[in-house]
Amino acid sequence: MPSYSMITKTQIKYLRSLHLKKYRDRENVYFAEGVKLVNEALSSHIPDIKMLLYTSENKQHIRTELLSHNIPSIELKQEDFQKISVLKNPQGVLLLIKRPVNPIPEISEFNDLILILDSIRDPGNLGTIIRLADWFDIRYIICSSESVDCYNPKVVQATMGAIFRVNIFYTPLTEFLSILHESGKSTIYGSTMNGENIYKKQLKTPAAIILGNEAHGISLGIHQYIDENILIPNFNNSVSRSESLNVSMSAAIICSEFRRNKV
Amino acid sequence: MPSYSMITKTQIKYLRSLHLKKYRDRENVYFAEGVKLVNEALSSHIPDIKMLLYTSENKQHIRTELLSHNIPSIELKQEDFQKISVLKNPQGVLLLIKRPVNPIPEISEFNDLILILDSIRDPGNLGTIIRLADWFDIRYIICSSESVDCYNPKVVQATMGAIFRVNIFYTPLTEFLSILHESGKSTIYGSTMNGENIYKKQLKTPAAIILGNEAHGISLGIHQYIDENILIPNFNNSVSRSESLNVSMSAAIICSEFRRNKV
Numbered sequence: 001m002p003s004y005s006m007i008t009k010t011q012i013k014y015l016r017s018l019h020l021k022k023y024r025d026r027e028n029v030y031f032a033e034g035v036k037l038v039n040e041a042l043s044s045h046i047p048d049i050k051m052l053l054y055t056s057e058n059k060q061h062i063r064t065e066l067l068s069h070n071i072p073s074i075e076l077k078q079e080d081f082q083k084i085s086v087l088k089n090p091q092g093v094l095l096l097i098k099r100p101v102n103p104i105p106e107i108s109e110f111n112d113l114i115l116i117l118d119s120i121r122d123p124g125n126l127g128t129i130i131r132l133a134d135w136f137d138i139r140y141i142i143c144s145s146e147s148v149d150c151y152n153p154k155v156v157q158a159t160m161g162a163i164f165r166v167n168i169f170y171t172p173l174t175e176f177l178s179i180l181h182e183s184g185k186s187t188i189y190g191s192t193m194n195g196e197n198i199y200k201k202q203l204k205t206p207a208a209i210i211l212g213n214e215a216h217g218i219s220l221g222i223h224q225y226i227d228e229n230i231l232i233p234n235f236n237n238s239v240s241r242s243e244s245l246n247v248s249m250s251a252a253i254i255c256s257e258f259r260r261n262k263v
Numbered sequence: 264m265p266s267y268s269m270i271t272k273t274q275i276k277y278l279r280s281l282h283l284k285k286y287r288d289r290e291n292v293y294f295a296e297g298v299k300l301v302n303e304a305l306s307s308h309i310p311d312i313k314m315l316l317y318t319s320e321n322k323q324h325i326r327t328e329l330l331s332h333n334i335p336s337i338e339l340k341q342e343d344f345q346k347i348s349v350l351k352n353p354q355g356v357l358l359l360i361k362r363p364v365n366p367i368p369e370i371s372e373f374n375d376l377i378l379i380l381d382s383i384r385d386p387g388n389l390g391t392i393i394r395l396a397d398w399f400d401i402r403y404i405i406c407s408s409e410s411v412d413c414y415n416p417k418v419v420q421a422t423m424g425a426i427f428r429v430n431i432f433y434t435p436l437t438e439f440l441s442i443l444h445e446s447g448k449s450t451i452y453g454s455t456m457n458g459e460n461i462y463k464k465q466l467k468t469p470a471a472i473i474l475g476n477e478a479h480g481i482s483l484g485i486h487q488y489i490d491e492n493i494l495i496p497n498f499n500n501s502v503s504r505s506e507s508l509n510v511s512m513s514a515a516i517i518c519s520e521f522r523r524n525k526v
Contacts, residue, residue: 135495137498197526234398
């Protein structure tokens with residue numbers, strides 16, 4: 001039986017500190033907040049849920065889950081929960097989860113499609129891309145070390161639970177790409193402004209797709225590892241038109257193009 | 264020559280009030296903030312720019328634009344500008360623009376592809392969809408009356424300027440769809456959970472694509488007007504997987520599918 005106890009000021013301070021990457025890194029935990037994410041975490045059977053926090057108002061609703069999963073739990077007052085929450089409208093339920101600490105798999109372990117993210121900075125974009133990866137059965141995402149942390153609460157929210165199912169790694173990309181390139185196991189595609197029309201290309205798998213930073217695209221040092229540059233053409237031929245698509249929109253369309261022939 | 268004058272408290276209050284739909288509706292204006300949007304508005308030659316506001320710090324940068332376009336302008340102190348701004352990091356430049364008040368065009372005026380949005384509520388989603396429409400050369404978007412206002416400052420921001428190029432109308436959808444349906448001019452597609460695999464379908468144009476609300480999908484009263492239900496299949500076959508794609512992701516993939524054969 002899990003025990004119920006009231007939260008201390010020190011615990012609130014500790015949980016609040018996890019909004020920041022520095023403390024998440026030190027403690028090696030993150031949190032997932034809200035009914036949707038908590039349910040997704042439970043149904044995804046992630047191994048390391050350390051703690052469930054819920055408000056007294058949510059007690060009735062949460063207890064069944066709790067008992068069946070046997071997770072240690074803390075009951076909070078609404079006002080204390082709000083101090084920890086990152087949501088505008090807190091739903092009174094939150095999980096504290098141990099981050100997975102697996103090394104990057106051997107190249108041979110990747111399935112037919114992986115994503116490589118070069119300095120994606122916006123939490124919403126990364127969260128959306130993780131959600132897309134889950135949808136398109138992409139099991140691995142490799143992020144450059146400068147990319148936004150996937151355990152940032154805003155990223156976790158935007159994944160809508162996909163964070164529990166997609167394997168995400170952070171590593172210096174030049175190193176990773178030079179190994180991948182030398183292995184010859186995957187065609188390395190880069191989404192670039194001077195790429196070839198994606199709709200006219202025969203896309204090959206196994207493939208690795210590189211997506212670049214929101215403002216600067218793919219770093220110069222990485223271009224040398226790209227086998228094929230691809231581009232989603234602008235169908236608007238007016239003089240005044242958008243310069244680019246948002247990176248998560250591009251990701252959606254590119255993943256769709258790689259998968260559409262698989263059905 | 265435009266005249267420079269300092270802003271009054273009443274003007275600040277007036278401009279702040281435009282954050283709310285009620286006052287935008289009454290005054291029939293909206294504003295576009297930040298260097299990117301101001302430049303996009305100028306280069307898109309939208310007809311009704313009523314006012315330019317800029318901070319003293321930005322004076323040097325803005326004056327050339329101002330003179331060449333002959334727009335009335337007000338110079339503000341940074342602290343006053345911040346009271347009006349909707350951005351986290353205000354860039355000290357903002358345009359007040361008259362909203363277009365065109366009636367919905369005749370069905371015959373639509374080009375080969377239009378979007379119909381049934382109660383999209385999230386400003387980021389609407390903004391992203393407008394940006395996608397611009398990219399995929401979709402000139403008209405018809406929104407249900409309950410949809411988020413496209414002149415909401417957050418929507419305007421998310422369009423990255425596409426708001427100045429795409430024609431957006433609000434109208435009761437059942438009425439509009441019954442006319443469109445009866446005209447037989449377009450195939451009406453609906454993005455639904457029980458649709459047919461979009462990748463296996465022969466997509467026809469002229470077409471109208473209906474996208475539904477973030478939580479509830481397409482309203483019941485509207486289903487009767489759909490000729491073809493389409494679905495982006497989930498490629499993840501695990502028991503635990505995402506239930507759905509975000510509506511703007513779906514929009515990206517659907518627009519791409521309709522356009523990919525046009526290249």
